[in-house]
Amino acid sequence: MTPAEQLADIAAEPGVSKPDPILVVDNVTRAFGGLKAVDVDHLEVQRGVITALIGPNGAGKTTFFNLLTGFDQPDTGNAVFDGDVASGQSSHELARKGMVRTFQLTKALTKLSVIENMKLGATHQRGEHFFTALFSPLWNVQEKEIESRADALLERFKLDHMRDEYAGTMSGGQRKLLEMARSLMADPTLVMLDEPMAGVNPALTQSLLEHVKSLRSEGITVMFVEHDMDVVRDISDWVVVMAEGRIIAEGPPDSIGSNQQVIDAYLGSHHDSALDLDADLLGGES
Amino acid sequence: MSLAAIDWGFILTQSVTQAFDFNAVVYALAAIGLNVHFGYAGLLNFGQVGFVAMGAYGMGLSITLWQLNPFLAVIVGMIFAAIFALILGLPTLRLRSDYLAIVTIAAAEIVRLIARSTVMRPITRGAEGLNEFIGPFRDLSPFSASQTYGIGPIEWRGSQFFAVVVGWVLVGLSLLLVAQLMRSPWGRVVKAIREDEDAARALGKNAYWYKLQALILGGVIGGLGGMVQALGNATVQPDFFVAPLTFFFWLVLILGGVGRVWAPVFGAVVYWFMITFIQNTGRQMVDAGMIPTSIMDTSQIDQIRFWIVGAALALLMVFRPQGFFGSREEMALDAR
Numbered sequence: 001m002t003p004a005e006q007l008a009d010i011a012a013e014p015g016v017s018k019p020d021p022i023l024v025v026d027n028v029t030r031a032f033g034g035l036k037a038v039d040v041d042h043l044e045v046q047r048g049v050i051t052a053l054i055g056p057n058g059a060g061k062t063t064f065f066n067l068l069t070g071f072d073q074p075d076t077g078n079a080v081f082d083g084d085v086a087s088g089q090s091s092h093e094l095a096r097k098g099m100v101r102t103f104q105l106t107k108a109l110t111k112l113s114v115i116e117n118m119k120l121g122a123t124h125q126r127g128e129h130f131f132t133a134l135f136s137p138l139w140n141v142q143e144k145e146i147e148s149r150a151d152a153l154l155e156r157f158k159l160d161h162m163r164d165e166y167a168g169t170m171s172g173g174q175r176k177l178l179e180m181a182r183s184l185m186a187d188p189t190l191v192m193l194d195e196p197m198a199g200v201n202p203a204l205t206q207s208l209l210e211h212v213k214s215l216r217s218e219g220i221t222v223m224f225v226e227h228d229m230d231v232v233r234d235i236s237d238w239v240v241v242m243a244e245g246r247i248i249a250e251g252p253p254d255s256i257g258s259n260q261q262v263i264d265a266y267l268g269s270h271h272d273s274a275l276d277l278d279a280d281l282l283g284g285e286s
Numbered sequence: 287m288s289l290a291a292i293d294w295g296f297i298l299t300q301s302v303t304q305a306f307d308f309n310a311v312v313y314a315l316a317a318i319g320l321n322v323h324f325g326y327a328g329l330l331n332f333g334q335v336g337f338v339a340m341g342a343y344g345m346g347l348s349i350t351l352w353q354l355n356p357f358l359a360v361i362v363g364m365i366f367a368a369i370f371a372l373i374l375g376l377p378t379l380r381l382r383s384d385y386l387a388i389v390t391i392a393a394a395e396i397v398r399l400i401a402r403s404t405v406m407r408p409i410t411r412g413a414e415g416l417n418e419f420i421g422p423f424r425d426l427s428p429f430s431a432s433q434t435y436g437i438g439p440i441e442w443r444g445s446q447f448f449a450v451v452v453g454w455v456l457v458g459l460s461l462l463l464v465a466q467l468m469r470s471p472w473g474r475v476v477k478a479i480r481e482d483e484d485a486a487r488a489l490g491k492n493a494y495w496y497k498l499q500a501l502i503l504g505g506v507i508g509g510l511g512g513m514v515q516a517l518g519n520a521t522v523q524p525d526f527f528v529a530p531l532t533f534f535f536w537l538v539l540i541l542g543g544v545g546r547v548w549a550p551v552f553g554a555v556v557y558w559f560m561i562t563f564i565q566n567t568g569r570q571m572v573d574a575g576m577i578p579t580s581i582m583d584t585s586q587i588d589q590i591r592f593w594i595v596g597a598a599l600a601l602l603m604v605f606r607p608q609g610f611f612g613s614r615e616e617m618a619l620d621a622r
């Protein structure tokens with residue numbers, strides 16, 4: 001049974017437990033002043049599948065990502081990543097353990113070349129230690145390996161023609177691609193993508209989607225934030241809906257559009273028609 | 287009253303000598319350190335003179351206080367600068383970059399004020415400074431104090447030539463060190479942190495630790511500058527290490543071009559050449575009556591030369607904002 005098939009008979013209700021979770025979140029809250037940006041009682045993310053995190057603007061998706069990846073610390077509660085308590089660990093520690101994220105506002109390292117951006121992504125580099133850095137023979141061989149891995153990924157993401165350009169010369173969509181490719185250099189087990197398709201032209205979106213799907217076939221777990229429901233339905237195995245900091249619904253992509261809670265969250269409680277997914281009502285800033 | 291009255295040979299000799307004298311070395315080392323901080327790691331250090339002072343005092347005290355041998359004294363000077371980096375970096379490098387900037391300005395002044403305080407007199411000799419450390423270094427010098435050394439008209443007394451030679455060797459070694467580090471994966475991480483700390487952290491790099499390492503490295507190189515100063519002047523005076531000196535180091539760095547390995551050295555050489563050239567030319571023009579004393583006397587030249595250098599730097603920023611060797615292409619990326 002594939003990981004996705006394992007989800008088939010899981011109840012579509014918030015906080016439901018899953019057969020093989022890579023990430024388990026318990027009672028995580030984060031307030032900014034009086035505003036409770038995140039208030040998640042329980043959430044499990046299934047290993048090896050693509051989970052979409054959706055919700056209106058300001059729902060707390062990015063804040064939730066920050067809490068999970070160590071870029072922010074929760075006021076209460078904790079997350080367990082791969083059997084290891086993640087809360088309290090710093091972002092770089094979690095990244096080394098395989099939880100790698102991208103950002104809603106792309107972070108291309110503009111004054112590094114594209115290939116240097118890629119090579120940075122590799123973890124456990126001997127030459128990254130001060131004293132070994134001083135002696136090239138200690139890291140030359142590893143550097144070559146990293147470089148050929150980077151070149152292969154650049155080719156896969158069709159960025160090889162930009163290889164030696166400054167990343168700062170890339171377009172917004174190309175930067176999104178670069179950021180995703182770079183995160184793969186870190187050999188992640190869980191990638192967390194915050195709006196990977198935002199601002200990417202439709203032609204490029206298609207190839208980005210293919211890349212995300214290919215992650216799944218390589219056994220990498222993907223959790224991503226997305227506003228475009230077509231995209232969500234196309235690639236995700238499971239959808240988690242957030243509103244006002246809380247998880248209000250979970251389920252397979254087909255079940256989400258007709259969920260009354262979700263409709264209320266997006267359209268206000270006076271609405272009662274099923275969410276028209278094809279009209280892309282959920283389209284946020286993308 | 288003509289240009290013939292001016293001794294251009296003398297002016298050029300003076301200018302070139304100063305351009306390669308130990309003072310230029312002090313500026314070069316301090317600016318190489320700042321380049322590591324700002325050019326590569328993106329750290330805003332406005333107290334580089336504090337690191338220079340720590341190096342000088344560390345080396346001086348090792349001999350006056352602890353009677354260590356000169357080589358150990360140099361090591362202690364480096365350790366002093368490294369400790370200063372830890373004191374500044376540990377509490378601030380987790381915070382936004384502006385915090386380091388604020389703390390460094392104050393800390394450098396604190397170093398000077400502590401060194402010259404009466405309480406510290408038994409150790410640092412207060413405002414009088416350290417003088418008795420130079421003996422062991424003179425003993426090491428292969429150059430005779432009674433002779434002059436140099437190339438053609440560019441020459442130094444033996445006692446100072448030692449500082450000049452040691453200084454330029456240190457500059458060379460520092461440049462090799464920085465060049466090697468910056469082409470290594472270590473340098474890649476440091477540059478990535480300069481570009482975007484969060485991106486580096488998301489890829490598993492401990493940004494805090496790398497910033498601390500960069501602060502130490504640049505600080506220790508600045509500390510070497512302090513030691514060259516001590517050797518050249520044969521004294522460590524607290525009031526040499528005044529806060530504005532840091533901004534001359536910045537000037538030298540920007541002149542050469544930020545983020546280029548050897549550009550700060552070029553900046554230091556050009557700076558000292560300009561300063562000396564303007565000063566000597568101005569003096570001779572006043573002496574020759576070309577500039578009436580009602581407008582300016584020789585003592586005012588010393589101030590005027592900084593105006594001229596300032597104006598030259600302002601022009602450089604207009605026409606070549608990346609400095610002599612900086613990359614215009616990289617600079618343009620900031621504007622995108």
Ligand SMILES: Nc1ncnc2c1ncn2[C@@H]1O[C@H](COP(=O)(O)OP(=O)(O)OP(=O)(O)O)[C@@H](O)[C@H]1O
Pocket residue numbers: 032035037055056057058059060061062063064104284
């Ligand atoms: N650092 C902060 N300080 C104060 N309030 C914050 C901070 N970060 C987020 N918030 C608030 O928390 C709420 C959730 O924000 P968050 O960015 O997580 O939303 P989001 O679901 O990612 O939205 P979007 O879809 O627009 O990206 C918002 O109301 C926001 O204003």
Ligand SMILES: [Mg+2]
Pocket residue numbers: 061062063104194
């Ligand atoms: Mg967001």
